[in-house]
Amino acid sequence: MDYFVELFFSGLTRGSIYALIALGYTMVYGIIGLINFAHGEIYMIGAFTSFVVASVLSIMGLPLLAIIVLAGLAAAIWASAYGYTIEKIAYKPLRNAPRLSPLISAIGMSIFLQNYVLLAQTSNFLPFPELIPDFEFLEPIAHIIGTTDIVILLTTAVSMIALLILIKFTRMGKAMRATAQDKTMARLVGINVDRVISNTFIVGSALAAIGGMLIASHVGQINFYIGFIAGIKAFTAAVLGGIGSIPGAVLGGFILGLTESFATGYVSSDYEDVFAFSLLVLILLFKPAGLLGKSSIEKV
Amino acid sequence: MKAPIMKTLLAATVSMTLAMSAQAADTIKLGVAGAHSGDLASYGLPTVNAVKLVTDEVNAKGGIDGKQIELLIEDDVCKPEVATNTATKLVSEGADVVIGHICSGATKAALPIYTSADILVVSPSATSPELTQSGDYPNFARTIAADDVQAKTIVDFALDELGVSKIAIIHDKGDYGKGLAEFAQAYLQSKGIEEVLFEGVTPGAVDYSAIVRKIDRSDAEAVIYGGYHPEASKIVKQMRKKRMDTAFLSDDGVKDDTFIKVAGKDAEGVYATGPRDNTTNPVTIAAREAHKAAYGDDPGAFYDNAYAAALAVVAALENAGSTDLDALKKAMQENTVDTPVGTISFAENGDAVGVGFTMYQVKDGAYVQAK
Numbered sequence: 001m002d003y004f005v006e007l008f009f010s011g012l013t014r015g016s017i018y019a020l021i022a023l024g025y026t027m028v029y030g031i032i033g034l035i036n037f038a039h040g041e042i043y044m045i046g047a048f049t050s051f052v053v054a055s056v057l058s059i060m061g062l063p064l065l066a067i068i069v070l071a072g073l074a075a076a077i078w079a080s081a082y083g084y085t086i087e088k089i090a091y092k093p094l095r096n097a098p099r100l101s102p103l104i105s106a107i108g109m110s111i112f113l114q115n116y117v118l119l120a121q122t123s124n125f126l127p128f129p130e131l132i133p134d135f136e137f138l139e140p141i142a143h144i145i146g147t148t149d150i151v152i153l154l155t156t157a158v159s160m161i162a163l164l165i166l167i168k169f170t171r172m173g174k175a176m177r178a179t180a181q182d183k184t185m186a187r188l189v190g191i192n193v194d195r196v197i198s199n200t201f202i203v204g205s206a207l208a209a210i211g212g213m214l215i216a217s218h219v220g221q222i223n224f225y226i227g228f229i230a231g232i233k234a235f236t237a238a239v240l241g242g243i244g245s246i247p248g249a250v251l252g253g254f255i256l257g258l259t260e261s262f263a264t265g266y267v268s269s270d271y272e273d274v275f276a277f278s279l280l281v282l283i284l285l286f287k288p289a290g291l292l293g294k295s296s297i298e299k300v
Numbered sequence: 301m302k303a304p305i306m307k308t309l310l311a312a313t314v315s316m317t318l319a320m321s322a323q324a325a326d327t328i329k330l331g332v333a334g335a336h337s338g339d340l341a342s343y344g345l346p347t348v349n350a351v352k353l354v355t356d357e358v359n360a361k362g363g364i365d366g367k368q369i370e371l372l373i374e375d376d377v378c379k380p381e382v383a384t385n386t387a388t389k390l391v392s393e394g395a396d397v398v399i400g401h402i403c404s405g406a407t408k409a410a411l412p413i414y415t416s417a418d419i420l421v422v423s424p425s426a427t428s429p430e431l432t433q434s435g436d437y438p439n440f441a442r443t444i445a446a447d448d449v450q451a452k453t454i455v456d457f458a459l460d461e462l463g464v465s466k467i468a469i470i471h472d473k474g475d476y477g478k479g480l481a482e483f484a485q486a487y488l489q490s491k492g493i494e495e496v497l498f499e500g501v502t503p504g505a506v507d508y509s510a511i512v513r514k515i516d517r518s519d520a521e522a523v524i525y526g527g528y529h530p531e532a533s534k535i536v537k538q539m540r541k542k543r544m545d546t547a548f549l550s551d552d553g554v555k556d557d558t559f560i561k562v563a564g565k566d567a568e569g570v571y572a573t574g575p576r577d578n579t580t581n582p583v584t585i586a587a588r589e590a591h592k593a594a595y596g597d598d599p600g601a602f603y604d605n606a607y608a609a610a611l612a613v614v615a616a617l618e619n620a621g622s623t624d625l626d627a628l629k630k631a632m633q634e635n636t637v638d639t640p641v642g643t644i645s646f647a648e649n650g651d652a653v654g655v656g657f658t659m660y661q662v663k664d665g666a667y668v669q670a671k
Contacts, residue, residue: 003517010509017506125530127562143516143542215506220537221530221562229504264510270473270500272510 006144007265008258013149013218015257016156020211021234022241022249023159024204030244031180031200033099037106038086039208040231041113042079044224046209047128047216048117050075054129068131075213076206082113083205084198092194110228117224125223128216148218155214159207160250167246172199180244233276240280242293251291255279327370328363328617330355331390331419333400333410335378344402346599347424347606348373351399353590354610364617376401380409387413395419396623399609402602404428411437418625422613424605429483432649439625441632441650443608443641445575445657451483451526453573453657454549457670458522459491461659462547468497468520470511470535472527480526480551496520503531512538515546522547529559533567540566547571552657560665571670573657576642578604584640608639608655612646 021043028036050071057067090109094102132148167173178186179196187193215230216222233256241252256276263275283291332351334344355369363369372395376383383406390398391413397420401407407426414421415437422441423431429446431437458464467488471481478500488495496518501511512535515523523539523546525532532554539546548570555572563570578584587607591599612632617623619631632646636654644654661670 003513006513007510010507010513013509014507125533125558125562127564143544146541219506219534220564221533223530225504226506230506233506261510265514268499269502269511269514273502 002144003265007261009145009149011258011261012254013145013152013257014261015237015254016153016250017211017215017218017230017253018234018237018256019156019250019253020152020159020214021208021230022238022253023163023246024208025235025238026241026243026246026249027163027200027204029238030246031176032091032095032197034091034102035106035235035243036086036091036201036204037103037231037235038090038109038113039204040227040234041110041117042083042086042205042227043208043212043230044117044222044227045082045113045212046075046079046205047212047222047226048121049078049209050213051126051128051216051222054131058129064131064133071131072210072213075209079205079209079212080202083201083208087198087201092197110231114224114228121224123224125221128220128222130220131213131217148214152214152218155210156250156253159210160246163203163207163246166203172196176200236276236280239290240283242287242290244294245290245292248290248292255291327368328397328623329370329372329393329395330613331372331374331393331395331398331400333374333376333383333386333390333398334402334425335406336373336375338377340378340403343378343425343601344375346601346603347399347402347609349591349595349599350424350587350603350606351610353587353594354607354614358614364614365621369614376406376410378403378406380405383407383410384413386410390414391417391419397422397613397617397628399424399606399613401426404431407431407440411440415439420613420616420625420628422609424609425602432647432651435649437650438629441612441629441646441652443605443612443639443644443652443655444602445655446651447479448483448487449651450551450573450657451480452487453659454524454551454571455484455487455491457571457573457659458524458547458549459493461670462522464521464547465493466496466519466521467493467524468515468518468522468546469495469499469524469526470497470515471500471525472503472531473500474503474527476553477525477527477551481524484524484526501531501535503527508535508538509542511535512542512544515539516542516544520546522549525550525554527551528553529556529562532570533559533563536563536570537566549659555660555667557667560662560667567662567665570662572660572662572667574660574667576656576658577669578640578642581640581642583638587640604640605655608637608641608644608652611639612637612644612652 024039053074054067054071086109090105091102132151135147175191175196178191179193183193237252237256238249241248259279260272260276263272332348334347335341336344359368372393374386374390376386383401387410399422401410402425404426407423420439424443427447429448469481469485471477532550536548550572552574555574560567615637616628616631619635620627636643636645642654644652647653659670660667
């Protein structure tokens with residue numbers, strides 16, 4: 001039983017990591033129907049930014065809490081700037097192009113950003129400082145769940161709820177939903193569609209950056225390539241849960257994380273990917289739009 | 301780029317063939333085979349330099365029993381299909397001993413030709429275990445450790461020095477890591493010990509806590525990891541986070557300062573194998589300085605091993621007093637030679653004794669020799 005609980009929590013942590021990144025994929029897809037393959041790189045840039053800021057601040061001798069907050073803020077702002085710019089450079093000019101064009105543009109952006117960081121920073125793995133200290137009172141259950149795991153779980157839950165509130169109850173959320181439903185109509189009723197899309201990219205990028213910081217602090221290392229694998233898994237999670245749906249992304253992340261964890265625990269870690277992707281195929285066979293996705297009729 | 305090198309080589313071969321016919325049988329013919337052009341030339345050319353330096357010195361001192369050493373340099377571009385031609389050519393030119401080949405695949409293809417001609421072959425760089433362990437090539441020796449030596453070093457250390465019997469073997473599913481893990485598994489089983497866990501992890505995954513828990517549950521006293529440092533540091537960090545003090549042993553993919561930098565305080569106590577440190581060995585220093593003096597730059601890959609092979613061959617020729625295969629082998633097994641890779645002799649199967657890996661442990665943020 002203990003073993004089951006341990007595996008469950010390890011799956012939950014992994015799942016919330018996927019979910020945090022998946023939220024960005026699903027938001028962008030919900031608004032403009034584009035799979036933003038550069039999202040994994042935004043996550044990586046967020047991790048790098050927080051690495052630089054945290055290193056500088058810890059040299060200056062600031063308290064840990066201040067470092068976390070400032071590094072997180074800096075990462076969110078810097079990554080949002082990247083997200084905003086990417087949208088303006090790579091996707092906006094292609095908004096009326098065939099669907100395949102922005103997709104290729106996204107893949108190109110992803111490769112560009114990876115190599116940009118490789119050249120501008122380093123190809124080596126860098127040690128990421130442990131930003132989240134081990135709490136004393138958690139010591140008895142340290143073998144089951146650590147402080148970082150709890151922080152990651154909470155951040156995911158809070159982000160999901162905040163996003164839902166943003167979309168359901170604010171003016172910006174209303175504009176987002178309108179844009180998602182029909183861009184032309186939204187524009188006719190006076191919504192600045194371009195700004196709504198930019199906002200979506202900014203929010204998604206900020207979330208990815210904070211995720212990047214937490215996860216880097218969890219595993220303790222970063223390099224220019226971390227965004228790729230995390231991005232692919234998060235994308236899988238988003239599709240599994242129903243791309244375009246925010247609770248779906250989180251659910252998909254958890255299902256993927258738990259499947260991988262239990263597959264490793266009870267079968268073999270050699271097969272964790274096999275199980276994860278078999279599950280994806282099975283779910284898509286029975287629910288082609290994903291678990292919580294709405295199956296809509298393609299507008300031609 | 302290729303053509304000029306080929307031309308030079310051709311010219312060299314032709315001039316050497318001419319020289320050979322002029323000097324008749326009063327020389328010992330030493331073949332040097334390996335990749336001297338193409339993609340892998342950087343692996344083969346340092347060997348040519350090393351052999352030239354050693355033989356020049358011997359020849360300057362009057363040769364071996366008054367006979368000068370004459371080099372027959374042949375290119376196999378590290379390709380098995382070319383290597384058979386290279387071998388045939390060397391045999392027909394009357395090579396007495398061959399230093400080479402460089403790549404395991406090419407060596408394996410060429411060896412049967414030398415075996416049937418009873419010619420001693422000493423490779424500085426072919427690491428495939430079967431070359432010596434199959435017993436098919438009694439004329440083969442090498443001055444580099446075989447691929448499985450590292451796994452044996454790790455397993456022996458875990459069993460004898462750490463005194464553990466429950467071992468989990470983890471690898472990264474790659475050629476290098478999985479290969480090492482499989483060698484370790486086979487060696488462990490040959491000692492009658494069954495590993496408690498044998499699994500591969502996906503490199504680059506965001507989190508390894510599930511496999512870490514599985515290791516914990518298996519009650520392993522030591523983990524042998526085959527792979528590189530990025531995954532190793534993640535696994536070690538997560539093990540320590542779960543408050544596990546299981547010993548962690550790994551390979552020279554982990555014996556890298558980046559590992560210590562990234563794993564930080566969790567790296568303390570981790571074991572990793574690495575090649576023996578020969579930087580303070582006077583023979584090594586002399587060999588490298590000779591290269592600098594002759595060619596103006598630092599030697600390349602396998603230079604030390606090639607220099608060692610040349611010294612071993614020269615010593616064997618001197619001690620045996622003939623070029624007969626059995627006499628040479630006997631001389632190599634009975635005498636030790638001081639070389640840039642340490643003081644070595646040769647085992648019955650042709651593997652060098654004294655070349656190989658040694659265990660290091662992280663202490664105070666640096667790798668130090670364990671024990």
